[in-house]
Amino acid sequence: MLSLDQVTKRFFPGTVNERVALDQLSLTLNEGDFVTVIGSNGAGKSTMLNVISGRYPTDGGCVVIDGKDVTKSPEHKRAAWVARVFQDPMAGTSPHLTIEENLAIAFRRGQGRGLGMAVTRAGREVYREALATLELGLENRLQMRVGMLSGGQRQALSLLMATYAQPSILLLDEHTAALDPSRAELITRLTGEAVARHNLTALMVTHNMHQAIELGNRLIMMHEGRIVLEVDEAAKRSITAEALLEEFSKIKGASLSDRTLLD
Numbered sequence: 001m002l003s004l005d006q007v008t009k010r011f012f013p014g015t016v017n018e019r020v021a022l023d024q025l026s027l028t029l030n031e032g033d034f035v036t037v038i039g040s041n042g043a044g045k046s047t048m049l050n051v052i053s054g055r056y057p058t059d060g061g062c063v064v065i066d067g068k069d070v071t072k073s074p075e076h077k078r079a080a081w082v083a084r085v086f087q088d089p090m091a092g093t094s095p096h097l098t099i100e101e102n103l104a105i106a107f108r109r110g111q112g113r114g115l116g117m118a119v120t121r122a123g124r125e126v127y128r129e130a131l132a133t134l135e136l137g138l139e140n141r142l143q144m145r146v147g148m149l150s151g152g153q154r155q156a157l158s159l160l161m162a163t164y165a166q167p168s169i170l171l172l173d174e175h176t177a178a179l180d181p182s183r184a185e186l187i188t189r190l191t192g193e194a195v196a197r198h199n200l201t202a203l204m205v206t207h208n209m210h211q212a213i214e215l216g217n218r219l220i221m222m223h224e225g226r227i228v229l230e231v232d233e234a235a236k237r238s239i240t241a242e243a244l245l246e247e248f249s250k251i252k253g254a255s256l257s258d259r260t261l262l263d
């Protein structure tokens with residue numbers, strides 16, 4: 001479903017500022033895997049997502065999605081397979097369009113151009129049904145402009161828009177970090193539900209240890225552009241935040257990100 005094979009990414013190569021953000025990183029996600037990613041500051045977590053989405057070209061190795069080598073595919077082409085929810089709740093939706101217009105665009109993703117944001121009667125029923133799963137009452141506010149929604153409501157909508165079209169890979173980029181604790185809790189729950197409903201393959205970067213443990217069936221820890229710990233499905237069921245911290249403290253020179261939330 002997703003495979004990174006010996007992927008290297010350098011910034012400012014050949015200069016005194018050279019940074020190796022990803023160092024021959026290899027990772028495979030099988031269909032339905034949901035991998036949570038934690039690590040130190042500057043470990044390469046965001047860079048890994050950017051290399052998968054095609055935002056950054058690689059300096060070595062390859063990225064394979066659904067058996068297709070997409071290493072050289074630009075971001076807009078990979079958008080047919082890769083969906084992403086960003087930290088900023090404002091990033092995933094268009095504030096000047098209504099809820100139903102945003103959904104019309106998202107739900108037609110990958111079905112070619114033409115209808116754009118046109119809303120049909122049949123479409124409206126589909127949107128209402130999908131919005132009802134969020135349990136936020138948005139199904140009764142289809143014609144409201146998205147700019148009027150709260151950050152938590154917008155992030156819930158972004159999540160729905162990213163997951164509904166069942167992307168081959170869902171990237172979650174600290175997508176609850178900008179929300180207050182109760183909204184973060186809601187989005188965490190909705191994330192688990194959406195991934196399970198569509199049997200999605202997902203990769204989630206988080207600084208929230210509780211979330212990293214609660215969500216997903218596998219966990220990886222990154223440091224200096226490499227994966228330094230992999231927790232498989234069986235081990236993840238019983239792992240604790242304390243055990244993860246203990247593992248991290250064994251890595252020479254490593255400290256968990258200063259934004260880490262322990263509960």
Ligand SMILES: Nc1ncnc2c1ncn2[C@@H]1O[C@H](COP(=O)(O)OP(=O)(O)OP(=O)(O)O)[C@@H](O)[C@H]1O
Pocket residue numbers: 011012019020021039040041042043044045046047048257
């Ligand atoms: N656009 C960029 N230009 C130059 N250097 C970059 C760029 N993006 C990332 N880096 C560098 O690459 C390394 C990895 O950064 P990255 O943002 O991927 O880490 P991260 O694990 O997401 O960190 P954090 O948890 O602090 O957000 C860092 O040394 C960072 O300074």
